[in-house]
Amino acid sequence: MARPFDVVALEKKWQDRWRREGTYEVDNDDPRERYYALCMYPYPSGVAHQGHVRNYVFGDLVVRYQTMRGKAVLSPFGFDSFGLPAENAAIKAHSHPRVFTDQRIEELKASVQELGAVYDWRREVRSHDPAYIRQSQFIFLKFLEAGLAYRAEAPVNWCPGCATVLANEQVTADGTCDRSGDVVERKNLEQWFFKITDYADELLEQVDHLQWPERVKTMQRNWIGRSEGVEFELPLAEDPSVGLRVFTTRPDTGFGVTYAVVAPEHPLLERLTTGDQRDAVANLVERARHTSEVERSATTTDGAELTKRGAFTGSYVVNTFTGESVPVYVADYVLGTYGTGAIMAVPAEDERDYAFAQVHGLPVVRTVATPEGFEGGAYAGDGVKINSGFMDGLDVPAAKRAALDFLVANAHGEAKVNYRLRDWLVSRQRFWGCPIPVVYCDTDGIVPVPLDQLPVLAPDDVVMTSSGQSPLATHEGFRNTTCPTCGGPARREADTMDTFTDSSWYFLRFTDPTSTDRPFDPVQAAAWMPVDQYIGGVEHAILHLLYARFYMKALVDVGIAPGLPREPFTRLFTQGMIRMDGSKMSKSKGNLVAPGQYYTTVGADGLRLFHLFVGPPADDVDWTSQTDEVIDGCARFLDRLWRLATLDDITLRQEGDESDLAIRRAVHKTIAKVSDDYERWSYNTAVAALMELLNTVGKWARDARGAHEDTLNEAIDTLLTLLAPMAPHMPAELWEMRHGTSSHLHAQTWPTADPALLVDDTVTMVVQVNGKVRARLEVSPDISEADATAAALADPAVIAALEGASPTRVVSRPPRMVNIVP
Template sequence: NPVNGKDMPLYIADYVLMGYGTGAIMAVPGQDQRDWDFAAKYGIDIVRTVQPPEDFHGEAYTGEGAAINSGFLDGLEVEAAKEKAIAWLEDEGIGRRTVNWRLRDWLVSRQRYWGTPIPMITCPECGLVPVPEEDLPVLHPDVDDYAPKGQSPLATVAEFVNVDCPKCGGPAQRETDTMDTFVDSSWYFLRYTDPHNDEAIFDPEKAGYWMPLDQYIGGVEHAVLHLLYARFVTKVFHDMGLVDVSEPFARLFTQGMIVKDGAKMSKSKGNVVAPDELYERFGADAMRLYEMFIGPATDDAIWSDRGVDGTARFLDRVWRMGRGEIGAVTDRDETKEDTDILRLAHRTLKKVTEDIDRFRFNTAVAAMMEFSNGLASYLRSDAGGRDATFDEAYDMMLRMLSPMAPHVAHELWELRGGEAMLATAPWPALDEALARLEQVTMVVQVNGKVRERIEVDADISEEDAVAAALASEKVQGHLAGKQPTKVIARPPNIVSLVV
């Protein structure tokens, strides 16, 4: 130990990674449980160098604290002690700072015909020679068989492999390994800005017009590697002056994976659900709707065939309403029930619009199901439905349903006299007045327990909400004549009183 001059015991172990740092590690039993276990097993003295809290009774302490048993470092917090120790070692000329990189060579072991060619040529006389710039890009040859055979599929194409050395003109061989397909997918969005350019990778002016992407959607399994590479390549292009932006994506949304039998659905795992049978039983729209309804789009979801049955029943109810098979519709006078169903329609429109914008498809579908239930109850009421009201509400339902179940929605739209494609019809116009809740149920708590529920106006003020809570006989009974010492009001949802 260069600080106190004491000898350090040296142990040789087979679990230390030679590729990490220098291949030798320093063990600190007082601050690492693995080192503690090692020291205890081999009878090595354990010296704490960070002061644990007074109530700490464990073995290795891994938290923050002041340095102890460390000479001139005693009393310093861990980070400050590290900095002072490094500075002392540098001043004494017995140590220096280093950066320990965790980057590794890019994987090229998984060879694919469609991987990115490496533009290098091997010449017996000249060694490795880059493909001249005027011969770039290196294009793939046409092949009949690109199945894996233990080597790159390109290695079997003699006319691709055998070339003249660009340097000496002698016989040479082209590199047949390809880079990982992550290389291809790291900049494809930039090529999309100028896909037909055969003179350059893309026109910087066109890339400048389109970039950055407004919204990028990808699977959560690519949220680390692919995005890391895509950002890296974009930053390289930015440094080269090819693009104006250093970040490729303005907004990112990563979707979860479908899980079946405890593992993500994958051909390699043999747990893929073939859609053919479900399609024949329920139709494409029911399957599509179930995938939206299965759970939050950001989370992994467990697949269940029975779930498709539920969305199929919902679509069947929508169909039967549209074909006049539920309840009755007449040309009657307008009543409160008509206003109520239009309020539900516009509240649904407001929620579905917001949910789609936020990728909350499951709650958007749930709102549509609630709307269809309300509309069916409206048709089955004693008075039945009013034709003008039903037409307005049902028209809104079909327009909202179109992105979720396009085939069923358009068929109903056409059967009811809709013109052109429903997919091109405008989104329904929201009436904020109708979408606003008139009354809601406000909860009143006393000392953390729910003691009352009161119907109040949706736009009730904080002052009126507290007054309504205190006016309740139930609440007064629990206050027992005392004045609240604390009042928390979050109208119109809750008033909490503390006595």
Template structure:
């Protein structure tokens, strides 16, 4: 094997072979245990960048490792190919979005293949493909038939830069568009929605069942934002037949209400405003409309200019007292009822508002003795609360709600921060909504046999804010499917998150032409066993995909038992360039091409596995190339080991049971354990130790054991660096390493090498533990502390120091 290791040439050779290799082609009737490993399908913005490399390398390791463990692994790839960048490029350059997108798909696909990833390319999908559009529209119609898709007038987030509506989730906390950075404004438009709020409870309650990172589940819980409390009706003082309804999580504080606050957009404002106040009210509302939600909810600015007295009063339904009504910018129309009862004694913002406008403060809960004054939102005993005095806050909540319900002035209520999903986009490059509008029949769905509805190619891309589809007479003008009369086609397209909310189902069966997917194939593969992607999708994509899965399950389109799409989720760390997020918009992308053409894809992959825990962010610095070069030198060393170590007849079974064989088994266990817990950097460290061991002259003097160790190294290294291992294993043994079984650890051999660890407290023996001689110090200390006899001897005291002499003694020293 005395020839130079040439990574680029070797890797291209294997990639060409893998294009025709069916190792990773699977079917629903495969008898092996099934696994579904999926990386979030990408938006095709061009060649791969290091974020792609990291994501797909982690996914590829999962696929190859699970396959070697005997699983049939579904590993598909596709492209989230609709989106604003392609249309914005068309407006700027005149290049049609389809051409722009398909050129970038070709670039990204080529980069992904150069990485040496294992995908079943027969299953490739693109969301802009007519075959995919057809079934996205079909699913829309099914949701429409079930009342889960509807059209309504609503205030929406309008991005002037993108010239389209945004979902709430696409507006950053500072009130700007996540894509363009422009300040988002509010407009009233007729829009299409999905009724995701019908699933709010289930979306929230089933989060605990998911093997997802806790921070992702917390983000979803906060976004859904369930609040339990009461709705209370405050009748107008001068017209008791009309009332303003508020939602509160603290109905027990009703005796402390000294004012009421409405959102400026509240639907009652116009009808209840006295004539003499209308001009001032309209000016205030116009001013508030220019502020982002973040500004409006901020506690930084003074509240004395953020409210306006409306000039009317309402009556407290419990006390009968009159309280004034204000408008305030910090109240939002889409949360609760858009009206808030002001309780300055128990709410800090209400206290500041009351102070700014000279309103009374009534305390209804006892304060702690050290309370500095102002509002108190904690627990205590009720005071100044009439018949509820002396009750705890929790008991008073229940009692007040019961009293309100008895007199018909209120009711128990649960509300959510989550709003229905606004899917309308006034853009061209998206999936057309399959609806026509007829003056005689109203809103009419396009019949299924007329799908897909495709956007015409001959449109003008102008920065007008109006969809190019709305200016295309040939697209807009159509006939009504019901009456045959003239009708207008819906010109809004769907939010691209609709496409990504079901693509994982289509991957199970992209071959059917008469249905979106075969339900038996979905039942065989779903849910996805391991989903891999960025934390930035923790709310948007993941929440929508969960909604789609639950809705389609209820509609009978997928198995009734399938309620969640992704069993396990892993969110990899972000790649930063000198501390800043690496992104195309910032012009700081580092493409993998230069590494493919020099040190090779295997070395680049190994860097991403080795540089740190997969969940941690990675900073791309001036030292990064040195680390990648180090990974390349390690692979060159593996190549030289393969040249140096001879081939024997039985490389898969250890010929002797000595300390070197035990060391090989111990490292095998470490690699396996590290992969299972996503500690890929620890696995690579163990593989490097194994290479060092194979270079030991004592081991080289035992040819059979050396060959066994090398076979073990190549087999375990294969999921990390697939090209070099495939080449070396085939040359030595004439087999495909990626079809080899994962090594089985000889536990009997390891057990024979265990030693006794003595555990002492102040030098006195308190117990012993059987441990591996290579045990880490931290693990030894943890095991020793866990002994009941040690816990009793410590008696709650923390050791001053710990004397460790591995693998023989751990001694805790206490006073």
């Protein structure tokens, strides 16, 4: 489209100027009030796509707006530059992931700058930078020292197609690899874990106080999955010295326990299995081992399927409540990793137990009276206790307390809280990540690499095969080392850390990016933390945000971040996805629309305005065949503003007239409206308000009477100022044309509306008869209730609508509305 100005040259001029003059660089001792605005740092995948654009448009708006509000705004940028895509690309091309990564970082950085988003680039952070690696390892060692990092054997997800271990989040719901589509297998390996479960309660409780979207908070709560119950012992029938510990949230149903179940991984299974059951049990255990966790956890009520999934062990335990012996089964519907790995089964009040009992012919004993007309198997609701001895007649909550008291009094068990949250497995059998800084010595065991030997860096000549083994393990020069403690031969850890560890503290590094002896100076970090506004995609609602919250607390506790807040992100905003043809726009789906094509036509300003105008920021955006026309519409708005500000077609007059007041009122109402919209993230309506004001002013200015210069100037300057955070380039140019090169639009103070100009001489009052609008009257804004009623009743249209009936009730809400009920 033909523009009234050279959009490419104009935008480049201002981008260069902001960079050259360091307009948005802030020092840690800045005297202004601090504001930390942050977009989630991206994985560098090359040229920015519309998802990035959307993210950075919102972020940049916040930065520029808060700056105009007089704050010192920290706006840093970095790259989450470790990760599997670069490693896979390197394997394919027989190259090094660093080559890909550095190249893609430059591409992404350039396109972010083309968008006109401004950052303090002096603070740039890249996770694969040796200086950053050093500090990531420093943190690992501090966690190790504090007992927050530990090593244990665990089942992991292994993808045969990718020949590597996958993170949980890379396994799709149906148990396949989200990249190759292969069915994920399980392998038992010695792995490093972080003890995030130590913080389960705090992570859960503090969710309540975060100014985050409810949706995200709910997801965090569900993920942590706190559940209160009782853990107690069921003694073995033939040997009461051996007890089977079970966890339940329904101790009140104890009298309904008709069998018990242990997980296939349960340590007592061997002991429980009798000779004649050995084959059946072994079969089941073998089967469970070859079934993926996802498959195993798939709900089924299919009888044949359930038969295969459970087997009698041959042993019996004594039901603590009834004193009767009940059989012990092994079944894969009980997970070895949750609770005690064993349950008391109550078919009458648990659906899974009911289905299993039906198939295996186990008795059902109800302990809660079912509601009238209840038909079905298990009843999990509240009701009066029956068949339950001392609990009979109680309701469920009271019975739970009674059951707990009974178990405690008899020393069988105690109250217990369980969590769905597991410890964080951080080992990755990958090359392109942060090496775990420990060595293994036959004499001294696990030995941390001394701090003065950090960073541990991967050598460049590692052969990245697809064997499934950690690439670093194959490099003898790296692998073989000496023990820091005894000096004898030792082997380096060959695994790297989950890349989520890098993204769990980068926001702290930004506050002190050059620190060498520690990750950051806590005093410098305290100047900015917590992040005032964090912005990113909802896809990180659980993992990244949970891990970062954990890191923050752990960093405080291990002494790296003394005195810092325990929550890193005060306010979170999650933007909607860009969809195309119903699915998420992403590189892997090959449906990207590159922003580059728009920079030469509508410019970054036009594209930014589109992202703000298209709908509420939290909603998904459908990229359709109409989208380009909407984008053009945004550019047309900017062109109209340009023509108005350059006085195209406008006659000026020096004297004011009665029309000025209406224009000035429109200007000030827009200031109030847009300011409010900015605060509540309603950018689409803010853009609409600016369009409306421009339409109003444009019509007025081109009226036969001409435009009064002072009023027009106020209107134009206000439009430019209010628009500056949204579309920063062209308004800056117009401002410079109007006020000279020494005046910078982005250094202006955010305007305040004059309250006197927010009220009109008259307002339209609606008169309803029985809820239907019958008349509109122009009245004074401070009209009294009585006057409003009188005026309404005197209106001919109202009289006609009443058809002679006298009003039985009049609701008068001056000056907006009067409702007359006949």
